[in-house]
Amino acid sequence: MPEGTARFISRSGIAKHAGVSRPAVSNWERRHPDYPKPVLVGGAELFAVDEVAAWLSPRAIPANALNSDERPGTTYGDRFRRSAGIREETDAPDPALSRRLATALLGPLGEPWRHSGRESLYLELLLSLVFVRGYAPTEWRTATYDLHHGRSPIWSLARIRADLLGPEGDGWVGEADGPITDPERWSLERAGHLIEEITHAPQAADLFGLLLQTETEKLGRRGEQLVTPPSLRRLMVELAGELPQPSDIYDPFCRSGELLVEFGGKPTGRGPTVDLAVAETPNERHRRIAAMNLMLHGVPFRTAIEPYLPSERGRTGPVAYDLVLTNPPFSMKARYDARFAWEDWPFGTPPERNADLGWIQHAVRSLTPDGQAIVVMANGAAFRGGREREIRARLLSAGVVEGVVALPPGLFSSTTIGVCLWLLRRPSGDSPPDVWFVDAREAGEMDTRTLRVLTETDVSELVAEYRAWRRAPHEFTGTRSPRWSSSRATFAEIKAADFVLDPARYMHRSGPPIDLAATTDRLHRIREELARLHVRAQEVDHQVARLLNGMP
Structure with a gap:
């Protein structure tokens, strides 16, 4: 693996840049308890570059081992940084540049x-x-050599990426789908010149995420949702921050790895916050993008292609994680209907044409005994009848559902539907506990003509409410505010509501009474506005009719 200023490095790379033998590195690791610990990255044991540099910094090189250009007092850390081209990454990314x-x-x-x-x-x-x-700027000249000599860079880039990422970096969309044209090559060459303005990894990580987000918003409903909206993933990660610190985190439909990066990545910090992030997807392209994103942000990771998820069919055995964060596709049809129906689902087989509650069950099955999950769901999963009603009843009876948070529509560029966050845990075996409900459909504000975002205030208030709930669930009385309301419901109340998990159903029981005068005034203003718009619509209809009839 080319080492450059990568955020991780192998034992051989340490030896190369420290100017010592490979056995000397093994001796350091064996004899010194404070030597940096390896992490698993793409299936290989690697070390965080900044941790190695910090460990080497106070260790002076013996006089008889100094190079001709090194003065007495030079440390192995000095040599390591200079050889690898590593500098202290104190620079935060510049959002304006990105x-x-x-x-x-x-x-x-x-x-x-x-x-x-x-x-x-x-x-x-x-x-x-x-x-x-x-990640590896020493490979930049190789990556762009073909571009500057009138050739396609696709295959040289593929080789470099595969060297850095292993199997996760292999391949292209449609295997590149034919040679690139001269206009395409010219645009890519110009792009390369612009990208050369990046001088450190945090800036690259910031631009990487912005490119994904910008392209997703630009394509809108014409394209795929490459990333979970930033304000939504920030809420998910902040809610997860109220849980015990996990050692590993799992996303079974990882898209570009953005949820794992948001939780575990520290592009300007000094190491990951989790020991391992596991990203699975049925999509080879998503796997490649997620691997680059995770490695660029310094998150130890493993990726895998799992074509049958949310079914467990074909998996080698049970795998459990401390935390599951995922935003699976809404109302996905099972592409392998027979396998999907055969699965021994613990809470009931989902409808073949809608996998929503299949993802919920997969998330629960993937948890350690004390693990928890936060899953994005379309609103319909909370109230649809038939098989899904029976699955919800079993989930609630087992104590799996800790809470449901209803969010406003318009958060996604690819759809206008509203979504809920389901907060889940392993079955407790005890009597069904109460469930935390939040109706935040009025939260957020319009960021563009079509996109809504949750504000920092929204996120901080919802997280504070979750903290209050977790601190004393039996004493929780709920809150009512202009933008959101919360409540607690017992199993008996939810059963009486036919196991519907729409938070609005349970909001009448908590908080201060509604201000009838303010509500009446608001309805009066709405009626006046509707009347004005109705008159205007009639005027427009009349003008259109005249034009269609050829009248002057």
Whole structure:
């Protein structure tokens, strides 16, 4: 693996840059209890570069081992940093630079790729260039050599990426789908010059995420949801922060790995917050992008292709994690109906044409005894009848559902439907506990004409409410505010509501009474506005009719 200024390094790489033999590194590791511990990255044992540099910093090189250009007192840390081209990463990313680069890269420069219908390939090429620039800048000249000599960089980039990531980095969208054209090559060469402005890994990590988010919003309903909306994933991660610190975290439908990065990544910090992040997906492209994203942010990870999820069919054995964070596809049809129906689902077989509660069950089955999960669900999963009603009844009877948070519509660029967060735990075996409900459909504010975001205030208030719930669930009385309300419901109350988990159903029992005067005034203003719009609509209809009839 090329070492460069990568955030992780092998034992051989340490020996190379410290100017010692490979056995000397093994001796350091064996004899010194404070030597940095390896982490699993892409299936290989590697070490955090900054931890190795810090450990080597106070260790002076013996006089008889100094190089001709090294003065007495030079440390192995000095030699290691100089040889590997590593500098102290105290620079935070510059958001303005990331925005400028993203606008240029996805604007006119992308036009040849849009014209050929290969936007997906272009985006993956950009992400790969940003990844190499930030993770292994010593490979940058190799990565861009073909570009500067009038050739396609696809295969040289693929080799470098595979060297850095292993199997996770192999392949391209549609295997590149034919040679790139001269206009495409020119745009990519210009893109390479722009990406050269990146000088450190945190900036590359920031641009990487912004490219994904910008492209997702630009495509809207025409494209796939490459990332979970930033304000939603921030809420999920902040809620998870109220739970015991996990040693590992799992996302069974990882998209670009953004939830794992949000929780475990420290692009400007000094090491990961989890021992292992596991990203699974049925999509090879998502796997490649997630691997680059996780490695660029310094998160120890493992990725896998799992075509049958949320079914357990074909898995080698039970695997349990401390924390599951996931945003699976809404109302996904089972692509392997027979296998899907055969699965021994612990709470009931989901409908073949809707896997929502299959993902819920998979998340629960993937937890350690004390583990917990936060899953994004379409609203319909909380109230649809038939098989799904029976599954909800069994989930609640087993004490699996800790809470449901209803969020406003418009958070996603690919759909306008509202969503809920389901907070889950392993079955307790005790009598069904109470459930925490939050109706936050009025939260957030419009960021663009079509996209809504949760504000920092929304996130902090909802997290504080969750903290109050966890501190004393039996004493929790709920809260009512203009933007959201919370409540607690017993199993008997939920059963009486036919196991519907729509938070609005349980809001009448908590908080102060509704201000009838304010509500009446608001309804009066709405009626006046509707009347005005009705008159205006009639005027427009009349004008259209005159035009259609050819009247002057």
